Amino acid sequence: MAELAFAWPGLPDYAARCIRATIDRCGVPVSVIGTRPGVPIEGMEASLGQAIHWIHGEDGSLTWEKLGLAPPAVLIQGGYHLPAINALGRQCRAAGGKVVLASDQNWTGNMRQRFVDPLLVRKRIKTRFDALFIPGASAQRYYRHMFYPVERTVTGLYGSDPTLFNGGAPLMERPKTFLFVGQFIPRKNVVGLARAFIRFVVDHPDWTLRLCGSGEQRGEIPDHPQILIENFVQPPQLAEMLRKARCLVLPSIEEHWGLVVHEAALTGCALALTNVVGAGDDLARPQNAVLFPPRDEAAIERTLREIAAWDIPRWQTAERISRDLARGFGPTRFADAVDDLVHRLA
Template sequence: MEICEHKIAVAWNGLPAYGAHLVKAARIRLGYDFPVVGTRPDVPIEGMEHILGGGLYWVEENCRHSWAELGLEVPRLFVHTGWRYPHFVSLADEVRAAGGKVVGMFDNSWKGNVRQWVGAVYFRLFLRHKFSAAWVPGLSGRKLARRIGVHSQRIHEGLYGANPNVFQCKVPICERPKKILFVGRLIDRKGIVELLSAFEVLRTEHPDWQLEVIGNGPHAELLQGREGVNVKPFCQPDRIAIAMNEARVLALPSHEEHWGLVVHEAALCGCALLLTQAVGAGADLVRSQNGICVAKTSVEQLKQGLEHVYAWAPEQWTQASELSVDLAQDFGPVRWADEMSEFVRKFLKVE
C-alpha cells in the first residue's frame, strides 16, 4: 500500500505508551511514518519517541494550533481523540476546510443518564457532520455512537488494545497462587473499598486466597496492614505483566469505566475476570466461562462474584484462562492497523 506523505495524521490526547505501539503497527502496515500529534500523558513514559521512531509532535493542551505551526501540510485523513480538545479541534477544522476526512476516537460507553441524553442531542445538532467515522473501543462504545446519531456503517471498533509483546500468558493458571489482582488508581470510582470489604468478608472461609493491589491514590493507607492484602505502588507495564501471571483473577469493580485497558492486559495474560457492568470492556472480553460481570459496585455483589470464581474446579480455571486469551486476540496492534487500513481504503481510495 503506497501512500504519499502528509495524507494521514493521528492526534492523541495524553498519548499513552500502548497508543504509541498501536500507531507503530499501523505505520508498519501502511508503509510510511505518518505524523502523530500528542499531548503528554499524566504519567511520563520514557522512550515514546523511540517506540514511534520519529514523526512525533508534542503540543500544549487547550491551545489552538495549526498545521503550519507544526511544519506539516494539511492531511487528507485526520484521526483524533474526540471533540473536547481545542488543540485538536482547530487542526480538524483545517482538514475539513481543505476537503479532507476526520475520524473521531470516542472511548465513552452508553449509560443512559441525563447528561448523555442531552449530549446526544447536542452532538446530532452541532457535531455529527464534523466526523466521517467514529472509532470506539468495542461493543459498549458502538452503542454510545449509535445513540448519539452515528450511522452503524460509520462505526469502527478496536480503538484500544494492550501490547501483546509485553502482556502474554506465560504461567498456566492452575500453577498460579490463589490471588485476586487489582491494578488502577486507588480512588472511589474504581471500587477498591468495596472490593476490599468483600474480600475480607470471605477471608475467614477462604484463607488461602490473597488480594494484591497495584496502584497509587488516597485509599492506599486504608489497604495497608490488612491480612491477606499486599499493596504495591504503580509500576511499569513489564512488572504489571509479571503480576498478572502470578494471579488468577483480575478484579476491576469500577462504578464507571469507559473501557478499561487493564482488562485487556489481564485477558492477554490468561486471567479470569471479575468486573462490574459499568466496565465497558466486559461486553467484549467476559463470558460466563471466563469470569463474571456483577450488576453494580457493592460489597454484596462483589462477594457473590468472588464466591463464584472461588468455587471453580481446575478444569474451569483452565477453560477460563484459555477463553480470556482467545477473546483478547480481537484487540491490539493488528486490529488497530486493520482499522487504519480500512480508513485509508474508504477515505483515500487507496487499496
C-alpha cells in the first residue's frame, strides 16, 4: 500500500479507531491531520495509536512542509470547506499524489439536488478529486444522480467500533426507554420529539424519553417528569446508555448519515428514524425500524405508539436485525475500503 494521509475536520473518536484499523493493516506510514472536534473527546491519540497533527482549519497558508511531512501518495480529504485542508489537497495533487474526497452527502431528491447540485459537483468535485469515499447506499444514490463514475466511488466511510459499542440485555428486558442522542438544534427536531412524547406518554406512562446532547434549544424542551435531559457523554458512557435503551429515535429534518444509528444498532436497539436519515438505507428495515416523514409531530407520536405496541417476538426480531446489519460497518469495513481505494488509484 502506498503512503497515506488523512485530513479530517473535527476529527472524532470513531474516525481515529477506523484509521487505526488501516494503520494496523497497511504497514506503511500513515499521517493523520485534523481540526479538533466541537465536543472534546478523551484519549483520541490512544484510540489512534499515534500522534495527530492538529491544525487550524482556516489557515489557508498551511503546507506539508510546515507540518514536517512530505505530500503523500494518497490523501483522503474530509470535505472541501476548510482552507487549510483544501491547501493540503492542492499541494498533494501538484506533487503527483491522488486526492480522495470523503463525503457524506445523502440523497433526498429535493429540487436543489436535482437541478443545482449536478452543476456544483461537476465544478467542485469531478475536477479536483480522483475518487470518493462515502458512507453507504444513500450517498451512492446521490452521486449516481450527480453522474459521478461508479468505479471511482467506495463505501464504508462511517462506522463505530464494535469493541466499544456492543452487548446489552435483550430488548424486552431493558427499561422502556426511547433515546435521542445529538445536538439540541432545529435541524434535529428534538423539541418536536419532546412534544410528541408528552402526548404519547399520557397513554403509556411506563415509558421514558432520554435526551442526550446540548445546544441552543435546550431551554425550549418542555419539562416533564418522564423526559430526562443529559449532556453529551464520552463514547464509553454513550455505549452504556445505548445498552439500557430499547429504541433510538432520530427525528432529524436533515441527516447525511447519522453515526449514532450505527452505534445504536451495534447495541441491538430498535430504530425510529425520519426517512431522510442517510443511515436508514443501510441499517433500517421493516423488521427493526419504523421510518416517518420529517417535520411531522403527529408522525412521531404514531411511531412511538407503534413501537410501544410491539410484542415479544417483534422486539426479538428487531434486536437481531439491528445487530446483523450493524456488522457491515466499522473499522474493518473502513480499512477494506481504504485498501480498495489505494489499489484502484495505483
